Amino acid sequence: MAENKKYTKTQELTYELRVKDVMNRTVVAVSPKTTINELREIFRDNRISGTPVEDKGKLIGIISIEDVINCLSEGEMDAIVADKMSTNVEVLRPDEPLVHAVSKFNKSGFGRFPVIERDGGKLAGVITKGDIIKGILEKLEIHYHEEEIQRHRASYIFDDIVADQTTLSFQYNIKSKDFNRAGESSSQLKKALNCLGIQPDLVRRSAIAAYEAEMNIVVFADGGRLSAAVQTSQIKLTASDSGPGIPDIEKAMQPGYSTAPDWVQELGFGAGMGLMNIKNCTDKMDIQSEIGKGTHITAIIYLNNKK
């Protein structure tokens, strides 16, 4: 029996919302001395089908269109409300959850309930089934709207975290000569940047720079690290390895210059374009390299579109 009982959003809302959130506050209460004929006009003018009966600010009954119809068929249109109203009035309190109102409607079969303040017993409003439906629909609309905005903005983690400087960093370990997994780190980084809601073209530029840096590590070094530090203003990519180092950085930056072994070039890598590609799609790039020690590349992409 303990099957996953579905608990819908609407049900959740009936607990979240209070009677006062959905009730109608502009109540047309009538006095007990009103005649049924007058009542008929009040109903018609206000487009309502029932209303509380108040005497000296106190609720004493409730009268509905049904009572009017009965009087009409009995020819008692001159009778007064006091004689025809229901006096065993069930009421709701403004702070009660909507679910109470719903179950009360289900049990009693009444069309409306007066809502009475806990302090002083003043009539605060009237609630009908229609009010409940309207209230829930409005709330659902608000939720949906918020969700839409949320989806549209992806996740704005930087807006939610308050600090003088926020840096999110991602690090990927890159294996040497592992062509099968080559490119995986940069595609994971691409996904991560997309999750942060960073502009697609900036994500693409970051991913390309990361890919080239990753490839260099795979081809030339004995593994290394690729990391990205994301701040509100920029993405800083860092690629470090403890590989052979670059003998002549200036030469290495020249398009077409490559020291990659033949078998690597045959795979379409090591075309001598990697560093140029990094430079072209980032706003700032720096290479530090020492023979026998390793290479350290940093590249920055500004997020406020300076380029």
Added chain:
Amino acid sequence: MKLEAIVEKMNMKVVSGSSQLDREVTGGYASDLMSDVIANSKEGDLWVTLQIHQNIVAVAQLKELSGIIIVNNRNIEVETLKKAKEVGLPIMVTELPAFEIIGKLYELGVDR
């Protein structure tokens, strides 16, 4: 032009991503150098290459290309196929050499 229309006219074998053939091909690029493709291809391009190792999938994903055409009827590496299927990337194989398939594609209206 939809990839599906190109596949039909070119008589190519679709080896992966056959459910993604409704992709729009907005241009073409031909190269066997990864860095060159990364630097110069555009989103939506159909990429013609002879490379068959799995990194072509990563490059195509990175640049959001519409698909890859492998020339000379080359046998794609199993791992490449596996990866392409994982990400839903269309790869087609043609028996034509690059020069000819590119000429035909150009004639069909695929250009930069």
